[in-house]
Amino acid sequence: MKLPPFSYCVPGSLNEALGHLHSPVHTVRVLAGGQSLLPAMNMRLSTPDLLLDINHLPELRGISVQGDRMMIGAMTRHCEIAESTMVAERLPMLRAAARHIAHPAIRSRGTLGGSVVLADPAAEWPACCIDIDATLIAESDLGERHIAAADFFQGMYDTALRSDELLKAVVFPLPMKEEPYFFDEIARRVGDFAMAGIAARATAGSLRAVLFGVADRPVDLSALLPSGGSASDEPGQNRIDETALNHVISRLPEVIQPMESPHCSASLRLHYAGVLLRRAVQALPVCGAQA
Amino acid sequence: MSATPVSEVDIRLVVNGEAVSSRVPVRLNLVDFLREKLQLTGTHVGCEHGVCGACTVLVDRRLVRACLMLAVQANGTVVETIEGASASGRCADLQRAFHEHNALQCGFCTPAMLLTAADLLEREPCPSRDAIREHLSGNYCRCTGYQSIVDAVDAVACARSDEPGGAPR
Numbered sequence: 001m002k003l004p005p006f007s008y009c010v011p012g013s014l015n016e017a018l019g020h021l022h023s024p025v026h027t028v029r030v031l032a033g034g035q036s037l038l039p040a041m042n043m044r045l046s047t048p049d050l051l052l053d054i055n056h057l058p059e060l061r062g063i064s065v066q067g068d069r070m071m072i073g074a075m076t077r078h079c080e081i082a083e084s085t086m087v088a089e090r091l092p093m094l095r096a097a098a099r100h101i102a103h104p105a106i107r108s109r110g111t112l113g114g115s116v117v118l119a120d121p122a123a124e125w126p127a128c129c130i131d132i133d134a135t136l137i138a139e140s141d142l143g144e145r146h147i148a149a150a151d152f153f154q155g156m157y158d159t160a161l162r163s164d165e166l167l168k169a170v171v172f173p174l175p176m177k178e179e180p181y182f183f184d185e186i187a188r189r190v191g192d193f194a195m196a197g198i199a200a201r202a203t204a205g206s207l208r209a210v211l212f213g214v215a216d217r218p219v220d221l222s223a224l225l226p227s228g229g230s231a232s233d234e235p236g237q238n239r240i241d242e243t244a245l246n247h248v249i250s251r252l253p254e255v256i257q258p259m260e261s262p263h264c265s266a267s268l269r270l271h272y273a274g275v276l277l278r279r280a281v282q283a284l285p286v287c288g289a290q291a
Numbered sequence: 292m293s294a295t296p297v298s299e300v301d302i303r304l305v306v307n308g309e310a311v312s313s314r315v316p317v318r319l320n321l322v323d324f325l326r327e328k329l330q331l332t333g334t335h336v337g338c339e340h341g342v343c344g345a346c347t348v349l350v351d352r353r354l355v356r357a358c359l360m361l362a363v364q365a366n367g368t369v370v371e372t373i374e375g376a377s378a379s380g381r382c383a384d385l386q387r388a389f390h391e392h393n394a395l396q397c398g399f400c401t402p403a404m405l406l407t408a409a410d411l412l413e414r415e416p417c418p419s420r421d422a423i424r425e426h427l428s429g430n431y432c433r434c435t436g437y438q439s440i441v442d443a444v445d446a447v448a449c450a451r452s453d454e455p456g457g458a459p460r
Contacts, residue, residue, distance in 0.1 A: 001339060007296035008317035008363060016294060026296070038320075038359045039340035050296050051317070055364065079353065103429025104410070106341065108353040109360065190428040 001042045010053045014166070017054055018141055021164050026050035030166065032075060032114030035106050060113070060168060063087060068174050074113025074167045079104070081112060090174050093132065093181040093199060097124040100183070103191040113167045116152075119159045119217065121259075122193040124185070125170075126153050127212035130220055131199040134172045138165040156216040179203050182280040185213065186272045188263070195264040196272035200280040207240060209280055214258045214273045221277070224248050224255060240281050249274040302366040306331070307375030315362045322346040322357035324365070325372060333373035333402045337431070344430035347403035348372050354410050373402035382409045384447050392443040396434030404430050408444045416458035417448055 007026070011017035020028055029048035031037060032055075040046040054060060060075035063084050070090055072081065081087055082098035101107055101115070101124050115125045116136065129136070129149035136152050138145045138161055145165065152160045161167060185197030193213070200209035207225050212218045225248060226240065240248070258269035293300060303312040306329060313328055320339075325331045325348070337343035339358050346357040349371040376382045382405045388394070395401045404427065411418055411426040418426070423444045424437070432440060452458050 002323075003318040003320065003361075005298070005318055007298055008300070008361075009293050009296045012294050034361070034364075035341060035356075035359050038361075042340050053364065103344070104407070104426060105344065105347050105354040105356050105429055106359075108350075108355050190425045 001044070003038065003041050004044060004047055006041075006047075006049055006051050008051045008053060010056055012056075014057055014059055014139060014168070017052060017057065017166060018139065018164070020050065020052050021140075021166065023050065028052055030054055030117075032117075033077065033110035034114075035102070035110040036114070036118050036120070054166070065090065065174070068176075070172045070174055071169050072112055072172070073169050074116070075111050076113075078102075078107035078110045078112070078115075082107065091132065091172055093183050093201060094128055094172075096181070096183040097128050097199065100124055100185050100187075100191075100194070100197070106191075112170060116170065117159060117161055117167050119153050119155075119157050120193075121156050121216055121218075122195075122197070122213040124183075124194075124197065124199075124212070127197060127199040127210045127218040128183075129170060129172075130218050131201060131208055131210040132172050134170050136161075136170055137168045138162075139168045140165040144168070150220065153217040158217075175203065180284050182283040184276055184279055186276065196269050196276055198273075198276040198280050200284065202284045207281065207284060209277060211256065211273050211276065214269050215256045216259070219256050221248075221255065224251050245278060245281050249277060252277070300363045300366070302363055304365050304367060305369045307371060307378070313362075317361060317363050319362045320358050321348070321350075321355075321360045321362050321365050321370075324362035325357060325370070331372050331374050333377070335399055335402060337399070342431070343400075344407070345400055345403050347406055347430065349376075349406060349410070354407060371406075373406060376406060376409060382406070384450065385409055385412075385443070388443040388447045388450075389440070392439045392446065394435060394440040394443040395432075400430055400432045400434075404432065404440060408440075408447075411444070412448055412451065417452055418444075420445055423448075 027048045028050045031051045031053045061073040063072050063086055078098050078101050081094055088095045115123050134149045136147045147160050179201045181201040183199050185194035187194050196214050197212045206227055209221045210218050252273055258266040260266045299316050301314050322334055322336055325334050334348055335345040337345035341356045341359045347354055348357045350368050385405050385408055407427055407430055420441055423441050
């Protein structure tokens, strides 16, 4: 179907964009990459009467490293993250994740911020944000607000962002030294929405893993996994052997209650969650029994 | 562009090497603009929600879904469609290989397949068959079962790498 009628404007500054957000006369939607919003509008799932195109605000774009943090502007496109040498060197998980986002033509337009704010349960960036402990920077007339990724995703297509706020950037803390990571997902075809996915890294001698596509929001497995990080920990103390891994997998239903869908049953999603966790443990030697 | 809400916008862009200017309704998507205003009907409209890939074109040298981009968003860009890629000879060997390998039947997906394959070979001159499949994964073909399309792209990659100065395989 064709797009329904709407008005369109291109704000010349962030302040101007924020001014439109609480328009008394318009239902406003922010147009980022448009790769989910435009199809939703075609199908009349979203019917804004004003589209606020923020594609021409340079302050929302780009990747930079400041000390021990990497800041990525909300309007940075998936392909730019995938191609960035800075990302490849400092946060290779993001590069690995980008490859799984839809198809090349979608990655040319879709943006980090658009994906984060949409909060699709099967999306890659929200899981990476939680796994890496990113901070999301929102801007409104009241100023800047920093929101931890762990608090941001509140359900299916539901986030902590207020209607008067725009997501400005995502800040990822950089590890002191290189951290082994694992990113994978199971889909029927490359680029399809994941039936289950995992973002994981070995940090401070233990495994940090976040599942996605298996619940209404990404699921941090920290509560189930042995935690490290304290100075007294013996190296390798938090390794996960076969018995421990089986135990964690058996407890997955405590933290995820997957949704049923026509192409993937809840029990299959749960099974895939276990498969991916096993792959992550095996791929990250610091966590695995064989290390 | 407009800082106040509007329903029509004047745009200027370059399509297949030619400067174009037009007044477009903001709800017009890029593929309908190309087909109906410019009569460039090689770009096809399939699903109109970004799934089938038939409307794929290049905007500023990147593949995009022309059904998921507004015509107004193409203001100031350089667009290439299959007509441009065909006229320049940029994908002539791919077109020949598609013919020789029976990589098309009805032809509906072919323009977008060719542009997507050409994009892959420019970025990665010697892709594996898996890489070819992955790059074409966003383009549906309901006739061939894909095997012959992968064969055709693979054959072109091999042939190009055999040319003097081609990438080693």
